[in-house]
Amino acid sequence: MDHFLHPRNVGEIPDADGVGTVGNPICGDMMTIYIKVREGRIADIKFKTFGCGAAIATSSMITEMAKGKTLEEAMKITRDAVAEELGGLPPIKMHCSNLAADALHRAIEDYLKRKGEKK
Numbered sequence: 837m838d839h840f841l842h843p844r845n846v847g848e849i850p851d852a853d854g855v856g857t858v859g860n861p862i863c864g865d866m867m868t869i870y871i872k873v874r875e876g877r878i879a880d881i882k883f884k885t886f887g888c889g890a891a892i893a894t895s896s897m898i899t900e901m902a903k904g905k906t907l908e909e910a911m912k913i914t915r916d917a918v919a920e921e922l923g924g925l926p927p928i929k930m931h932c933s934n935l936a937a938d939a940l941h942r943a944i945e946d947y948l949k950r951k952g953e954k955k
Contacts, residue, residue: 845899856942890929894936
């Protein structure tokens with residue numbers, strides 16, 4: 837509830853090094869994660885999410901989990917890890933943790949693509 841009521845890292849990074857956007861047409865949640873990378877680490881990360889409380893909470897949590905991590909470490913953050921860090925999610929809301937992890941991974945992949953690297 838705390839990450840829903842007081843989300844961390846909300847906003848966007850206009851000159852982001854990588855951007856990942858995902859959406860779920862079933863529930864209507866849309867999520868974009870922006871990253872800034874310095875020396876192979878996520879130096880800054882922000883998100884914009886349109887969706888339910890669980891989508892906002894998972895967006896907030898994944899930004900906290902990824903900040904300061906190397907790109908390799910951040911790519912290893914799983915959908916289940918996000919839900920676990922939040923203390924669990926109702927089964928009907930587990931797809932929100934999927935969105936958060938997928939958006940982070942897409943942002944990293946976008947960064948690597950811009951830099952001409954492979955994941």
